[in-house]
Amino acid sequence: MTVSTLTEPTGAPPTTPGRPGVALTLICVAMFMLMLDMTIVAVALPDIQADLHADLADLQWVVDAYTLPLAALLLTAATLGDRFGRRRLFSAGMAIFTIGSLACALAADPLMLNTMRALQGVGAAMLFGTAMPILGHAYPDIKARAKAIGAFGATLAGATAVGPLLGGFIVDNAGWQWIFAINVPIGIVAFIGARIGLPESKAEKARRVDVAGTVLLTISLAALVFGLIRGQSEGWGSALIVASFAVAALTLLAFVLRAARGDQPMVDLELFRRPGFVAIGVTGFVVAGTLVAATNYVGLYFVNTLGYTPFEAGLRFLPLTVTSFIAAPVFAQLSHRIPTIITITGSLAVVTGGLWWASQVDAKSDWTALAPGFILAGIGLGASSAILSSAALASVEPDRAGMATGVVNTMRQIGTAAGVAALGALFAGRTGSRMASDVAPAHLPAAQLGQLQDAIASGAGRLVADHAPAQFRAQLTHAAVDSTAYGIHTILLVAAMIAGAATLVVAALLARARRAEPAAQ
Known part of the structure; x- marks a missing residue:
């Protein structure tokens, strides 16, 4: 069994691929925004630090509050898309990402900014988790699909390449808030485009959502990153940091044991x-x-x-x-x-x-x-x-x-x-x-x-x-x-x-x- 494959399973509910060019465009737009929000902040951090009076830990969370939910929820999002509909989850992810982007632009302190970055990360996981299955459904022909995946990869590379330069231009000319606000009009258009132009697709035999596995992985990653970020200021031998690393280790062990013994775990240890x-x-x-x-x-x-x-x-x-x-x-x-x-x-x-x-x-x-x-x-x-x-x-x-x-x-x-x-x-x-x-x-x-x-x-x-x-x-x-x-x-x-x-x-x-x-x- 898989979380989500690049093709529709045999006997899947009859759906039409629709217009593959629309699907590819929407996926590439979404991926460009997601990857851009990973790299664009690199040159905006000094201005965020100055405006919000942030310390290094706050700046680390600007990056990690986004990547943690993306890492922890990506596989679960793919499963949810297989079960409840990939267009539905993609649209929801775009809405959450867009709302999170607007809230980041309006943030008045580091806590609000990083909380909303986490909301962006949740939306990003939903978009990333459904992207490849949507492309697989839109391009049933193997050769055409290979070209679409090539465009997908080029989009990821392109966003990584232009992120620091575009971020610097925006920060210099409009302020750091606009590296997030720029996502809002794009996100609205992409949301409408997804609702109108993407056909719905599901897997015939979707996996069950591994809620316990998702929770364990999320806690483990969050505890590990918290310990690493706060260790310098709290003291590496302090009770808080030792407890943080212990929680990370124990929940990771529980996650692995569940994956080894579970019927349909989030990750196949094989x-x-x-x-x-x-x-x-x-x-x-x-x-x-x-x-x-x-x-x-x-x-x-x-x-x-x-x-x-x-x-x-x-x-x-x-x-x-x-x-x-x-x-x-x-x-x-x-x-x-x-x-x-x-x-x-x-x-x-x-x-x-x-x-x-x-x-x-x-x-x-x-x-x-x-x-x-x-x-x-x-x-x-x-x-x-x-x-x-x-x-x-x-x-x-x-x-x-x-x-x-x-x-x-x-x-x-x-x-x-x-x-x-x-x-x-x-x-x-x-x-x-x-x-x-x-x-x-x-x-x-x-x-x-x-x-x-x-x-x-x-x-x-x-x-x-x-x-x-x-x-x-x-x-x-x-x-x-x-x-x-x-x-x-x-x-x-x-x-x-x-x-x-x-x-x-x-x-x-x-x-x-x-x-x-x-x-x-």
Whole structure:
């Protein structure tokens, strides 16, 4: 049984595909908005921080409050669409996402913003979970469907590429609120288009909704991310943080046990007994949790430390985003001719090299120090984006296609959420300790030093010196630039080490899967 497949099951209720071009357009519009809202905030975070008086934890939740419900509810949303109607769920998801976007634009404090980001994430899960099944129904011909899926993938890559640049332009010219408000008119049109132009479709034998599994996964992810985000401020050994990690571990264990013993679990654990599929999932998780997550802190660095406007910061992300956009279709074509062990392992290796190269930044660096590494990492990002979904489909039999792609997409979102939280904790710790070392000769009072550490750990960069006495301003500016550059260096270096280790693991898993193929035949 599957969560949702790319084709209608035999004997499904008779429905007509309708106008496939309309379905493809609506799906691409929806996916463009969803992916844009993951990447567009990277250059808006400094303005959100200034306007809403947000600390680093608040900024981390701007990203994670969106990705957590998307990760936790994606598979459940696909099941709900199979059971109750994909057009119905798609329309509901578009309405929720649009309302959430409007509420984000009107947010007056970090709590409201992040609560509404979570509402956006719920809508995004409903849209993402129904997108591929709707395309599968609209394009029953395999060749036509392949072209539609190609357009789907190009849309994801395109949104990722233009996100920082478009976000910077909007923030500079209209304010950060408009990165969310722009979704409202588009969402209204897409909602009406879905109600008018999409035919309804359901699965003949839809799975039961695994409510308990969804709740367990949601609690586990939320507790893990909460512990990572609050650990630096609360203390890693504090009762609250230890309890948070314990809850995350116990609920994850309960989720796995339920999946192993349940009749129709949300995730089929049989997939994780296949080394090839595990390699694909690990790749998606690691690329999102290292490279994609790190861009949020690089955005803060560009604006608050190097002094660029949000639009100028978006321009400086182009080496990463443009190469990713160009690489995606190239590797999509090559993936049919080159063995998976080379393409997937190679994409991770290239990401590793790019992260390591970019990590050479220091207090004397300008943005150009990051550019060569961004170019290399962008190639790896585009390659992995193009390869993973098709590789996931190829790694399983057709009746597990929906489950396989759903799990891989879920692991990507979990990687982003966990990566933002973990790298943020590392950034806060390293910048704070470096700041204390840099300003030690000034013999500042403990209270003032603590305030400086908190400010620099929140990503404030050279802004921490703006209100300092004139005699300390030059020293604090240098200390702020040095400590922030050190924090960026650290998270990129650690990300490179994680990606490098993952490359070896993925290579071993794919080699094992390749050896198993002749035996299976």
